[in-house]
Amino acid sequence: MRFLLGICLIALTATRAAAESGIDAWLRYAPLNAPDATVATLSAQAPNHIVVLNATAGSPIITASQELQKAFQGVFNKTIDILYAADNCSSVIGSVKVLIVGTATSFNRLCGNNSSSSLVSSSDLVPDGYLWQLPSHDSSLPTLLLGQNERGTLYGTFSYLLELAQGNDPAKTASNATTTNGHTTHISNPAAPVRWVNQWDNLDGSIERGYGGKSLFFSGGKVVTDLRRAAAYARILASVGINAVVVNNVNADAALVHTPANIEGLGRIADAFRPYGVRVGVSLNFASPQSVGGLSTYDPLDKSVVSFWDGVTLQLYERIPDLAGFLVKGDSEGQPGPKKYGRTLAEGANLFARALRKHSPADSPGILMYRAFVYDQLQESNWRADRANAAVTYFSPLDGQFDDNVVVQVKYGPIDFQVREPASPLFGHLQKTNAAIELQVTQEYLGQQCHLVYLPPLWRTVLDFDMGKVDGEPSVVRDIITGERFNRLLGGSAGVVNAGTSDTWLGSHLAQANLYAYGRMAWDPTAGHDDGNDNSSTLSTPRHIIESWTKLTFGRDPTLVNTVADMALASWPAYENYTGNLGTQTLTDILYTHFGPNPASQDGNGWGQWTRADKNGVGMDRTVRNGTGFAGQYVGKEVAAQFESVETTPRDLLLWFHHVPYTQRLPGPGENTTVIQHIYDAHYAGAETAALFVTRWAALNASGLIDPERYASIARQLAFQAGHAIVWRDAICGFFAGLSGIADRHDRVRHxxxxxxxxxxxxxxxxxxxxxxxxxxxxxxxxxxxxxxxxxxxxxxxxxxxxxxxxxxxxxxxxxxxxxxxxxxxxxxxxxxxxxxxxxxxxxxxxxxxxxxxxxxxxxxxxxxxxxxxxxxxxxxxxxxxxxxxxxxxxxxxxxx
Missing domain, CATH: 2.60.120.260 (Galactose-binding domain-like)
Structure with missing residues (x-):
């Protein structure tokens, strides 16, 4: 026997691309090799000067000017000086090819009467919004990057630079642009004010469900001394419009906000974040008044408890005047909450909301994010028990009882970040309450960054879901979380990211695409919306997001971009196929690490996620007529009726809503197969797709398009995924073959x-x-x-x-x-x-x-x-x-x- 090519997952040949670690994510500002006519024009039109309308150290506008300088040096190899015009533009505005960065208000005050510029209208901008005003290429007018506030200026700058770094002409790629008097104006506003990241970091430096190294913030029970990586994280988040980070685990350690040293440490994190416009949020432990405060109670209506939280909140605002707010998880998974004292979840949330409102700036009240992940439905022998019912059961009666600065943070599905779930019906019940969607960027149940799973198509199934008619109008989730549907002032998105000290931030290079996409979709929940014309020239598709990320992260070569995009778009369907399809959720071991297969664990414990698989059939009956009643929780009667019937339930959610025999024929045209045969076929198809990722990626090696280090790292990841997909395939197929006693008609299972x-x-x-x-x-x-x-x-x-x-x-x-x-x-x-x-x-x-x-x-x-x-x-x-x-x-x- 001879071994010719070596171990396939680390085989390398010499490549031409420069080595990179992934630490810069999509902010590499790499030179635009093989420039085309557009790139040549953009390079020739690069500004001679960057004019900054704020000279305050640490300002996001100063950060914006530095990003501009760095990007023009990296992308076009042009050194551009920075000029400060904090008092008047007249000394610099007359120069040709000037780029001005600042707020719209400061521009109108300092530059609007100059002969080379005119007033800009900022009436269409909301907080954090921005505008570009881009002159034609033969014009001497300045380029303007202006924000409604300083954060908006930075967001607009990053958005502009990410277009340049892809070799795009921002004047041509800007959506909703208008062209008048020799310049193009593009305005972009965030769809919602809450664009937060949740970090599940612990004081000891570990990260719950984190797969990218140790905490950026904590070690040994305190805040780390060196916060440069934390600042670099803030830069990455700001580049896609994220405006706050909850820095500690939602299963909160009470010690974090109850010692002077740790409050000072949180202040230092805020100081590191502030130049990037990212604010600090903190998770609180509901029982702190008793566990660390010396009180006999943590009853939210007790005056001593109210006073305790007033004191904590005041101390935090004294050190962090721009504190974003709090995140609280109560009465869930063993965490303390208001139910112990017979209080409602709204009374618990309002305790913290009122402390925030009392001590935060009047024009920017702190936000209380209250998680809707509350459940106590034990399975036992009760056919109708269903933890999926819990959110609506607990929160729907409280609609309208939460204070205006409370946002109920709702997981996208009613269970727990599974590979596919129906949209949580709670969104449709929060008509008088601010709501945010909780998405998970860290792949807890989805391969933990060892498996390529591109998440925007999954997120779109929820964001685009219509809860049904309310007062005759549709109630689409994306419109509910922005506040548009029920006229709410607050709302948005919370992404559980759990970035760590790994050079790749999340544990693998390809996983960064999900963080990039999360920011894009939090800014605009219609981003990635599939309008039926999913191609690279359509800005509103999942493909466009992954293509733009690929160009920024690896380069613009069409073969490279198409390869990565094709793999990414195939990854979620493939993962669903080999881990759990037809609505059975991710058939992982829910009692241990949530990584490998163990379908029996779904039903073998009271807190399970439940498929109710037995020798005769599979699926959870969630109908009103005979099951748990979950289908009837949707506010739209037409939605409830659709899920009530086997014939009208979408195939990919069949076993979520119905318990059927293994021999049940699948609904839908064009296929005549049974549930059990589909399970076998899908698992084999998913594993085959994962194997193709290895060969697709390997084909890029000889081209020299990827540096050796990143090529090898991703090759190893994809080879691992292909092997683990076979483990999944064999385990799930073997489980159902043994349970059902029905053989695979293609004789693959157990053969x-x-x-x-x-x-x-x-x-x-x-x-x-x-x-x-x-x-x-x-x-x-x-x-x-x-x-x-x-x-x-x-x-x-x-x-x-x-x-x-x-x-x-x-x-x-x-x-x-x-x-x-x-x-x-x-x-x-x-x-x-x-x-x-x-x-x-x-x-x-x-x-x-x-x-x-x-x-x-x-x-x-x-x-x-x-x-x-x-x-x-x-x-x-x-x-x-x-x-x-x-x-x-x-x-x-x-x-x-």
Whole structure:
């Protein structure tokens, strides 16, 4: 046997692109190589001077001018000086090719009467909004980047620069632009005032459901000294219009806001954020008055409790005068809340809202974000129990009882960030209450940044969902959260991001696209809206967002852009196919890390997410007539009626709303298949798509379009995903085959002719061990090295492999607590090796067990087997990791087992 090309997930050839770590995300300002006519014109028209209408140190306008200077240097290789005109424009405005950056008010006051400029109308701008006024290329008029406020100036500057960095002419790509008197005016306003990020950071430096390293803010129980990375994070967020970050875990540690040192630390974070217009928000623990305040109660109506929170809020505003507000999670998942004292959730929320209103600036009252993630429906034996009902049950009767500076933060679906859920019906019930949608950028249930899953198409299914007619008018979610539908002043989006100290911020390069898209869609919830014409020339499509991100992150080459966009747009459907389709949610282990497959855990505990799969059928009956009644929670009768019927329920939500036999024919034209066969077919199709990602990405390598470091990192991620998709496919298909007793009509499930089970090999130093759940190992078992330390074990294939050229694939278990080493030998000669070091490479939650979380696959390409060759796998355990093996496959060309 000969090993020709090396391990497929790290194979590299020389490339021409410069090495990059990912730390600059989409703000690389890379030179526009191979410039076209547009780029040449833009370069020639670059300004001679940047005129700044504010000289205050730390101002977002100063930040904007610095970004302009950096971008013109990077993109066009032009050094441009900065001039300050805090008092008068006359000394600089007459120069040709001047770019002026400031607020619209300051421009009109300082520059509007100059002979080379005129007053601009700012009446169409709302807070944080901006305008560009761009002269024609042969005009001597200045370029204006003006905001309604200083944050708006910075947002407008970033938006302008991100167009230039893609090689676009902003005057031609600006939407809703008007052209008069030799210049083009583009106005952009945020659709909603709340464009927040939630970080689930803990004081010890860990991040709950974070896959991108340690906290940017905390370590060892206090705020870190060096906040440069925090400031860099604020820069990235500001570039897509984010205006606040809740810096600590919603499962809040009371100590954060109850010691002078930590309040000072929060103040330093605010100081680091302020030049980027990003404000600090803080999560609070409801029981703090009792747990750290020395009171006997945390009853929200108790005067001593009110006084306690007044004092905390005052201390925070004294140090952070632009504090964004608070986030509170109460009465959910063991967190304390007002229900203990018989108080309503509205009374609990208003406690904090009133403290904020009392101590925050009158023109910018602090916002209280109150999470609607409250549930206590235990399954037990009650067929009608359903935690999906909880949000409407608790919050709908309280509509109109929340203070005006309260925003109810509603998860996009009624369960918990699953691969597909119907839009939460609570949105339709909050007609007198401010609402924000909670989206999850960190991929808790969606592959934890090890799997490519581009999320805007998922988010669009919720944002575009119509809750039904209220007073004869449609109630689309995107219009509800902006306040437009029910005439609310506050609302918007909260994204759970959980960025960390990784150079890629989120744990992988491709995951950054979701953060970029979140900012775009929080600014304008119609961004990414599929209008039925999904192509690169249409600005309102998911494809346009991923294409713009790709150009900014990697480059403008059409092959590169199309490859990344195609993969991204295929990724969510593929992930849904191999993890849980037809509305069964993500069939992961909900009791442990939320990463690998374990469908039995959905129904095996009282707090489950419930598929109610049994030997006869699958699906959760949520109808009114016979089930949990969830379908009837939608305010529009026509929506409730649609979900009530198997025939009219959309196929991709069938098992969310209905319990059906495995032999149920799927609704919809053009397909005549059963539920069980669709489950098999979809899981195989999803895994096949994931395998194509590897080859699509590899095709870019020879072109030199990606630097070696980022190419290798992404190649490894995609290879891991392709292998783990097979783990998912086999586990879920095996589970349902065993439960239903119905075979796959294509004879794929549990039939793997190219595999050799490790437990069937000739073992030396290895012993057999059961895997739990058994479906996550090919034969229900693995082998583990009996010794510890450096004592190698071997597993030799007892039969001859037919001569030929193969892809050799090995499934093993990469556990936390050790870094075992492995080698494949042919006739005693090592032809490939690897290390079980996923904890060093990926940010995903690790596992200490042989299970679907630790199951991993490594492949070697073009392995030549001769007659009589002896194949052996050696494993050397390390620490708690016992070099566990599942199986070896020898795959002929074109075969994926």
């Amino acid at each position: 793997h002719p190219w595999r050799i089970e490790a437990e069937a090999m000739t073992l030396h130093g290895y012993t057999k061990q059961a895997v739990s759940p058994a479906i996550t190992a090919s034969g229900g078992q693995a082998i583990v090295a009996a010794g510890r330390g450096q004592a190698s074990a071997s597993a030799t294939i007892p039969t001859s492999i037919p001569p030929g050229v193969y892809t050799l694939a090995v499934n093993y278990f990469d556990l936390a607590g050790g870094r075992s080493s492995y080698a494949v030998q042919i006739n005693g000669k090592t032809i490939g090796n690897w290390t079980g070091n996923a904890e060093d490479v990926f940010g995903k939650a690790t596992s200490t067990h042989l299970d679907g979380h630790s199951a991993t696959r490594v492949s070697f390409l073009n392995v030549v087997v001769a007659a009589g060759d002896t194949v052996t796998v050696l494993g050397t355990p390390d620490g708690a990791e016992q070099a566990a093996l599942d199986y070896v496959s020898f795959l002929p060309e074109g075969v994926v087992d």
